[in-house]
Amino acid sequence: MLDKHAKLERNAIAFVFAIIFVASIGGIVEIAPLFTIDETVEExxxxxxxxxxxxxxxxIYIREGCYACHSQMIRTLQDEVERYGPYSLAVESQYDHPMLWGSKRTGPDLARLGEKYSDDWHVAHLINPRDVVPSSVMPxxxxxxxxxxxxxxxxxxxxxxxxxGVPYTDEMIENAAQDTYGQARPDSEPADAFLERYGEDSNVRAFDGDPGRLTEMDxxxxxxxxxxxxxxxxHQQASNSTGGE
Structure with a gap:
């Protein structure tokens, strides 16, 4: 076996083709599922x-490199589901460009973070993580x-x-700057216009606690x-699979 490997290393052309062959296997494994993406993503x-x-x-999350320490994909493993919540579905990431599934968890997975803590908690955590999580290593x-x-x-x-592929309307695009402001300014005309475009269930509040300014913290x-x-x-699928318990 070692003799065959030594001959292959001395034959540059054969070695190049061997590398291409092995690399193509990995490429096919990664690329082939994309041809059936329309069938695998739920509607x-x-x-x-x-x-x-x-x-x-x-x-901002991408700019600050938050994805390097936090994943956003809960696997189907029981211990992950028990810790973080229902496992992630493909449909939940269909509007994510780029996707932020991640693979490293210096910090916890954030796929189910929404509304788990208050806005005040998040602001305090981002200003000084150790004020709310004493053992945190987050900057x-x-x-x-x-x-x-x-x-x-x-x-x-x-x-x-x-x-x-994200289905933004012409009106949403035209009013994007104003809607950015309106979502963080409750009881304002821009907020009312924002809700008409994005729905009454959308979050409208001063996320950083200061309604007088629009900040990156907001x-x-x-x-x-x-x-x-x-x-x-x-959550609906998880409830159905457990019989609504």
Whole structure:
């Protein structure tokens, strides 16, 4: 066997073809399922899109590298389901570009984080994680509370997402900047217009606790509070599988 391997190493052309052959096997395993993606992704009636403020928060989440320590995909293993909640379904990520499933968990999985804690908890946690989780190794993101959110180009972000299949309407794209502001300003005219476009079930509140400013903290907390709540299908399936117990 070693003699055959030595001959292969000395034959550069054969070695290149061997590498291509082995690499192609992995490529086929990863690419082939994509041809049946339309059949594997569920269709649910209550699936909704990210709002402009949540898109902005997701962009900040990516910018700060949060995905490097937190996954957003609960596997079907019993211990994961018991710890984090119902396992993740493909439909829950159909509007995620890029997807943030992740594989490393320095911190906990965030797939079911939405509304698990209060906005105040998230703000305190992001400013100084050890104030609420003494054993946390997460760095502080206090500057998010000081940074004003730039929302002037949110229409471009939504337009780009529509290019890859997210069903934003022309009206949503045209009013993206105003809707970013309205979602964080309850009892305002922009908030009323936002609810007309995105539905009465959408979260409208001053996420960072300061209704006088629109900050990056507003956006990130809004995003964290919607994780796992774009659709309720996973919880419904879990309830059905346990007989509604």
């Amino acid at each position: 649910v009636e209550d699936m909704r899109v990210y709002t402009p403020l949540e898109v902005a928060g997701r962009n 502080s993101y206090a500057w998010l509370q000081r940074n004003s959110l730039k929302n002037e180009d949110m229409d471009l972000h939504l337009a780009a997402l529509r290019k890859v 956006a990130l907390v809004a995003y964290l509070q919607i994780l796992g709540r774009l659709t309720d299908v996973a």
